[in-house]
Amino acid sequence: MLKGLLGRKIGMTQIFDEQGVASPVTIIEAGPCFVTQVRTPETEGYSAIQLGFSESHPKKLTGGELGHLKAKDLPPLRVLREFRTTENDMKVGDKVTVEAFAVGERVDVIGTSKGKGFAGVVKRHNFNGQPKTHGASDRTRAPGSSGSGTTPGRVFRGKRRSGHMGSERVTMQGLRVILVDAERNLIGLRGAVPGPKGGVVVIQEARKQ
Amino acid sequence: MSDQIMKAVEAAANPKIPALQPGDSVSVHVKIKEGERERIQEFKGTVIRLRKGGNESSFTVRRVASNGIGVERTFLMRSPRLDKVVVERHNIVRRAQLYFMRERTGKSARLKQKFD
Numbered sequence: 001m002l003k004g005l006l007g008r009k010i011g012m013t014q015i016f017d018e019q020g021v022a023s024p025v026t027i028i029e030a031g032p033c034f035v036t037q038v039r040t041p042e043t044e045g046y047s048a049i050q051l052g053f054s055e056s057h058p059k060k061l062t063g064g065e066l067g068h069l070k071a072k073d074l075p076p077l078r079v080l081r082e083f084r085t086t087e088n089d090m091k092v093g094d095k096v097t098v099e100a101f102a103v104g105e106r107v108d109v110i111g112t113s114k115g116k117g118f119a120g121v122v123k124r125h126n127f128n129g130q131p132k133t134h135g136a137s138d139r140t141r142a143p144g145s146s147g148s149g150t151t152p153g154r155v156f157r158g159k160r161r162s163g164h165m166g167s168e169r170v171t172m173q174g175l176r177v178i179l180v181d182a183e184r185n186l187i188g189l190r191g192a193v194p195g196p197k198g199g200v201v202v203i204q205e206a207r208k209q
Numbered sequence: 210m211s212d213q214i215m216k217a218v219e220a221a222a223n224p225k226i227p228a229l230q231p232g233d234s235v236s237v238h239v240k241i242k243e244g245e246r247e248r249i250q251e252f253k254g255t256v257i258r259l260r261k262g263g264n265e266s267s268f269t270v271r272r273v274a275s276n277g278i279g280v281e282r283t284f285l286m287r288s289p290r291l292d293k294v295v296v297e298r299h300n301i302v303r304r305a306q307l308y309f310m311r312e313r314t315g316k317s318a319r320l321k322q323k324f325d
Contacts, residue, residue, distance in 0.1 A: 010211045013219055013264050019242075020290035027218055184217060197211060 003205035004083040005030045006053035011197050025178050025188040035094040048084045052077030098180050098187045105177045106206035111194035115167035125160040170194035174206050219264040225293035229256050232302035238292040257307040299323040
C-alpha cells in the first residue's frame with residue numbers, strides 16, 4: 001500500500017487523550033484520493049504513483065487535465081501529485097483514504113508556506129536590528145553593515161538581504177498522527193503544518209522514523 | 210464549513226460545569242490517577258480569570274492555602290480530567306480579571322456575596 005495522501009488544511013485545535021493531556025493538533029481533510037496514473041520504468045523511466053484529489057467543477061480544470069482523467073473514467077480532480085515509490089500493487093482508479101495511516105505513526109507533511117510579501121531582514125532572517133534609542137534614528141530594523149572595508153572590497157555572494165518571503169515549499173518532518181476519522185476523511189497531526197487554511201498539503205510516511 | 214468540521218473533532222462541553230463568573234467561589238472536582246486507582250480531588254477557591262474560546266476555554270482558581278500561601282490552578286474547561294464544578298456562591302466584583310487579589314491577604318481579601 002502507498003503511504004501517501006493529499007489533503008486540505010482545515011485548521012488547528014487541541015485534542016485530549018485518555019490521560020487528559022491536551023495536544024495541539026492540525027486537522028487536515030485528506031482524501032479520498034484516486035490513483036490517476038502509474039509510472040513505470042518501462043514507459044516513463046522511473047516508478048511513481050500519481051494521486052488525484054479534490055473533485056471539482058470541470059471548468060476549474062484545464063483541457064489537458066480533463067482529458068487525462070476522462071481517459072481513465074475518473075472524476076475531475078483538481079489536485080494531481082506524484083509519489084515516488086517502487087511499490088507496484090496499485091492500479092489506476094484505486095482509492096486511497098486516511099485509513100492508509102494509523103494513530104501513532106509519524107508522517108512528513110509538505111505544503112506551501114503563507115506568503116509574507118517583501119519582508120525586511122529582521123522578519124526574514126531574524127536579524128536583531130539596531131537600538132531604538134541612544135541617538136539612533138530611523139535605523140531600528142535596518143540590516144547594518146553588509147561587509148568589511150577595502151579588503152575584500154566587495155560584498156560576499158549570498159549575503160542575506162530583504163526580499164520575498166514565504167509562499168515556498170516547506171516540509172514538516174516527523175509529525176505524529178493523533179486522530180484518524182475515516183467517516184469524515186479527517187486526519188489530525190500533532191503540531192503545525194505549513195500553509196493557510198484551505199491550503200493543499202501532501203502527507204507521506206516519515207523519512208526519519 | 211471548516212468550523213463545522215472542527216466542532217466534530219473537538220471535545221463536547223462538560224454538562225457538569227455551569228456558567229462561571231469572575232469572583233465565584235467554586236469547588237473544582239478533579240480526577241486524579243494514583244497508579245491503578247482513580248479518585249477525585251477537590252480544589253476550592255475563587256475564579257480570578259475566565260478565558261472563553263470554545264474548545265480552548267480555561268479558568269483560573271485561586272485559593273489561599275496554609276500559612277497564607279496563595280495557590281492558583283488553571284483548568285481547561287473541556288478536559289476529561291474535570292469531573293464537575295460546583296459554584297458555592299457568587300461575589301460582587303467589578304472587573305473581569307481579579308489579579309488584585311494576589312496582593313491582598315486577610316480581611317482585605319474577602320469578597321462581598323452577590324444575592325440574585
